[in-house]
Amino acid sequence: MDKNIEKVNSLFVDICKGYKNAKWLHDFKNPFLKEIGIYPIGLFKLAEYYFEEDSYKLVLPNFEILWKEFVQLKENGKSYIEFKNELKGLNEYLK
Numbered sequence: 001m002d003k004n005i006e007k008v009n010s011l012f013v014d015i016c017k018g019y020k021n022a023k024w025l026h027d028f029k030n031p032f033l034k035e036i037g038i039y040p041i042g043l044f045k046l047a048e049y050y051f052e053e054d055s056y057k058l059v060l061p062n063f064e065i066l067w068k069e070f071v072q073l074k075e076n077g078k079s080y081i082e083f084k085n086e087l088k089g090l091n092e093y094l095k
């Protein structure tokens with residue numbers, strides 16, 4: 001499989017541009033989904049996993065829906081969020 005990081009970076013910019021204007025987000029009746037791009041962040045994290053040792057070449061574009069601090073939770077070695085109760089399993093993932 002071709003690992004074209006430059007193309008992924010370009011497509012990711014297009015995804016972020018389209019996400020903010022996606023009308024289907026309003027169907028969830030959750031304004032939080034318009035403020036933080038959960039789906040684009042998930043795709044970025046998936047790309048980091050896929051590209052493994054070359055993941056440092058991935059570029060997180062400068063979009064307000066991409067909370068860089070949230071995306072970089074695992075990169076700086078600490079978590080800004082501590083989940084409790086049913087969600088406490090997420091703490092292990094975000095270490």
